[in-house]
Structure formats: C-alpha cells, structure tokens
Amino acid sequence: MTLNGEWQFEIDKAADGEARGLPYGKNLNAKITVPFCPESKLSGLGLGNTEKLKDVWYRRMFEVPPAMKGKRVRIHFGGVDYKTWVYLNGQLAGTHIGGNAAFNFDITGLLKDGANEVVVKVLDDMWSGLQPCGKQSGDKSWSCFYTRTTGIWQPVWLEAVGSSFVENISVVPDPDNSRVLIEARINGLDKDLILKAEAFADGKLVGSDTATGPWQNRLVLNLNKKTLWEPGVPFLYDLKVTLYSGKEKIDELKSYFGLRKVTIDGRKILINGKPVFQRLILDQGFYPDGLWTAPSDEALKKDIEMSMACGYNGARPHQKVFEPRFLYWADKLGYLVWGEYPNAGYHNQREGFSAVVNEWTEILLRDRSHPSIVGWCAFNENFEGTGELQQMIWNVTKAIDPTRPALEARYAMYLRMMSSWIRGKRIGQSYHV
Numbered sequence: 001m002t003l004n005g006e007w008q009f010e011i012d013k014a015a016d017g018e019a020r021g022l023p024y025g026k027n028l029n030a031k032i033t034v035p036f037c038p039e040s041k042l043s044g045l046g047l048g049n050t051e052k053l054k055d056v057w058y059r060r061m062f063e064v065p066p067a068m069k070g071k072r073v074r075i076h077f078g079g080v081d082y083k084t085w086v087y088l089n090g091q092l093a094g095t096h097i098g099g100n101a102a103f104n105f106d107i108t109g110l111l112k113d114g115a116n117e118v119v120v121k122v123l124d125d126m127w128s129g130l131q132p133c134g135k136q137s138g139d140k141s142w143s144c145f146y147t148r149t150t151g152i153w154q155p156v157w158l159e160a161v162g163s164s165f166v167e168n169i170s171v172v173p174d175p176d177n178s179r180v181l182i183e184a185r186i187n188g189l190d191k192d193l194i195l196k197a198e199a200f201a202d203g204k205l206v207g208s209d210t211a212t213g214p215w216q217n218r219l220v221l222n223l224n225k226k227t228l229w230e231p232g233v234p235f236l237y238d239l240k241v242t243l244y245s246g247k248e249k250i251d252e253l254k255s256y257f258g259l260r261k262v263t264i265d266g267r268k269i270l271i272n273g274k275p276v277f278q279r280l281i282l283d284q285g286f287y288p289d290g291l292w293t294a295p296s297d298e299a300l301k302k303d304i305e306m307s308m309a310c311g312y313n314g315a316r317p318h319q320k321v322f323e324p325r326f327l328y329w330a331d332k333l334g335y336l337v338w339g340e341y342p343n344a345g346y347h348n349q350r351e352g353f354s355a356v357v358n359e360w361t362e363i364l365l366r367d368r369s370h371p372s373i374v375g376w377c378a379f380n381e382n383f384e385g386t387g388e389l390q391q392m393i394w395n396v397t398k399a400i401d402p403t404r405p406a407l408e409a410r411y412a413m414y415l416r417m418m419s420s421w422i423r424g425k426r427i428g429q430s431y432h433v
C-alpha cells in the first residue's frame with residue numbers, strides 16, 4: 001500500500017520538535033507531496049536553496065487495509081536524506097543513517113485498529129562535513145553544484161508479509177556454465193521451510209532448484225537454454241522464488257536476471273568475453289522539477305532512450321546513487337551503468353567512517369543483481385588523506401561482489417596536482433589542470 005501523496009510537513013528551525021511533542025499527535029504547519037523533497041517544485045513547496053533546511057518533520061495518518069490484518073506489516077522508505085527517525089503512534093519504530101539506500105522497519109507491534117499515525121523526523125546537516133552530499137550545493141546553485149534535496153525523496157509504502165518470507169535475494173550469473181547462483185535470505189522460523197527457485201525463458205521453464213532450512217539458502221539453477229544479456233541486446237530470464245512450510249505456500253516473489261559476465265583483459269573490459277568500448281554519458285540525475293527525484297517512471301526510461309539515441313551505450317551516474325527503477329530500465333534496454341556514491345561533501349572525518357561504509361554496503365546489497373551494472377566506483381576523486389577509507393570501501397566492495405571491477409576512485413588527484421605543479425598553476429591550496 002503506497003503512502004505517497006500528501007503529508008503534513010514542518011521546518012524545525014529551533015530543532016526543538018521533540019520538546020514540542022511532534023513525535024505524536026501534533027499537526028504540522030504545512031503540506032508536502034511525498035516523495036518529492038521540499039526544495040522541489042513537485043513537492044508543492046518549491047523552496048529551492050532559499051533557506052537551509054536542517055531539521056524537518058513529516059506526518060500522516062493511515063489505516064491498515066483488511067488484507068493486511070493478521071500479518072506482519074513493514075514500512076518501507078526508498079530513500080531519505082540523511083538521518084531518519086520513524087515514529088508509529090508515538091513509539092520509535094527505528095532510525096536509519098544514509099540518504100541513498102532503502103530501509104524498512106517492522107511496525108506490527110505498534111499498529112492499532114482504525115487510524116494510525118506515522119511521523120518522520122529528518123536531520124540533513126550537509127554543512128557538518130560528516131555526510132556525503134554529491135552535487136548538492138550548501139549555498140545557492142553554482143557551477144556543477146545544484147539545488148539540495150532534504151528529507152524523503154523516494155517512495156514510501158507498507159508491505160504485509162507472513163510469519164516467514166523471502167527478505168531479499170542476490171543473483172550471480174555464470175554464463176560459462178549456463179547457470180545462475182541464487183542466495184536468498186529468509187526472515188522467519190516456520191518449520192520445514194523449503195525454498196524453490198524457477199527460471200523461465202519466453203514463458204518456458206528452463207531451470208529450477210530447491211533448498212531447505214530457515215536461514216540463508218543457496219540455490220543453483222542449471223539452464224537448458226543459454227541466451228546472454230549484452231549491451232543493446234538484452235535478454236532477461238524471468239525468475240520466480242517460492243517459499244513453502246511443508247506443502248503450504250507461504251510466500252512468493254517474481255523477479256528477473258540477465259546472463260552476462262564482466263572480465264578484464266589488459267586495458268580492455270570484456271562483456272561475455274568480448275571487448276566493449278564503453279561510451280558513457282556523465283549523468284547527473286537531477287530534474288528541473290523534482291531535483292533528485294524523477295517526475296515519473298517514464299522520465300527515467302526516456303533519459304536512457306535519449307542517451308542511446310545519441311550514440312551512448314551507458315552512463316556513469318555522477319555523484320548519485322540512482323533509484324532501482326532507473327536500473328530496471330537499464331536492464332530492460334541493455335544500457336551499461338557504473339554504480340557510484342555521492343561522496344562529495346564528506347570531509348573524510350574518522351567519526352563518519354562507519355556511516356559511509358554501512359551505507360555503501362546497503363547500496364551494494366540492494367543493487368548487485370542488476371545485469372546493467374558492470375562496475376563499482378564509490379569515490380569520484382582521490383584527495384589527500386582519503387586512502388584509508390577508500391581501501392576499506394574497496395575491500396567491502398570486493399567481498400560483497402567479486403564479479404565486477406571496482407575502482408577506489410575515478411580520478412587520481414595527485415596526478416592532477418603534479419600536472420598543475422609542472423604547469424606552474426598552483427594557487428594556494430587549489431590545483432587547476
């Protein structure tokens with residue numbers, strides 16, 4: 001059940017919302033259209049960069065649909081920038097740090113019959129140097145820094161699940177052996193759990209496997225039909241994952257996967273054993289009316305189609321983690337993507353290391369099954385003193401996903417500095433090439 005639409009909203013200039021009782025039963029003084037941020041036109045507020053929004057609050061009422069009664073209910077957030085507190089009927093449901101990864105909380109025990117209140121507090125202190133901001137400007141928009149995004153900027157929804165369910169899956173293609181490796185995480189402890197995965201090509205069953213047990217389940221689907229996913233010529237298998245308790249079906253999800261392999265040969269990146277020159281557009285992911293949030297699903301698809309019409313075969317998303325629907329269309333259209341992180345604005349302070357590493361981990365786990373992603377690059381540039389964190393991030397990336405290339409940084413700043421020094425263009429602490 002979607003919770004997008006009109007919410008109450010308030011800017012907490014004095015940061016005293018808790019003292020004023022905002023977590024429960026208090027009307028807020030404005031309205032906003034979720035999932036668009038208050039700086040955007042599509043939010044209905046259109047505040048732009050006119051003021052610094054640091055502490056903000058959201059509130060709305062909802063009733064649990066009859067079909068969800070008696071089930072476990074979770075509330076999902078596709079993205080909230082930056083630190084989030086979620087209250088259900090005055091009780092804290094959970095907190096999350098990071099503006100780019102999706103998160104959810106089980107709110108079953110906090111719900112009541114009739115109207116329920118959800119309140120969201122957000123702290124977005126991009127001026128602290130402790131959080132990544134990407135291309136968001138701390139002041140007015142200038143040069144290659146654009147209007148900020150504060151608070152909720154991706155969809156919000158409720159999901160009902162059973163006592164046991166498939167919480168997430170990862171799909172690792174192995175085209176050399178005509179198979180796909182699936183790892184599923186099961187949430188729940190029902191007895192006699194059986195997990196079944198089935199792959200379909202053009203509607204016909206081409207591979208299946210089953211596993212038992214309540215924890216992580218690993219399955220191997222040997223495919224009797226091998227069709228590769230390739231740039232511009234994508235083929236996607238349909239995937240169905242079913243969870244049983246004994247003979248009773250208790251959960252089912254449908255997805256897809258592409259059969260493709262990424263390797264490196266000298267200075268060439270090979271896709272399915274063939275060198276592919278990656279002609280990538282530098283995609284900022286900003287929209288004039290929605291800022292970080294695309295105005296529609298069609299707009300995401302159209303961006304890719306326009307890029308391909310210009311002769312590009314992929315994109316380097318620049319200083320932004322793109323939404324799953326963008327990656328869905330990239331998968332469907334055969335468009336190459338490098339996964340990136342909006343590290344600009346984070347000043348490499350040790351007290352922020354854990355938040356950065358944890359959020360990057362969440363991003364990898366969310367996006368690693370997309371065939372369109374052919375590499376990871378968490379950092380745009382390599383500044384002095386960033387080596388320790390970048391090494392941590394690289395190690396985490398290769399541990400979670402050893403199937404793709406990973407760069408610790410897109411540009412080596414020391415090379416730029418050396419070039420500037422040689423050219424005699426050193427000005428104070430700024431280096432220009």
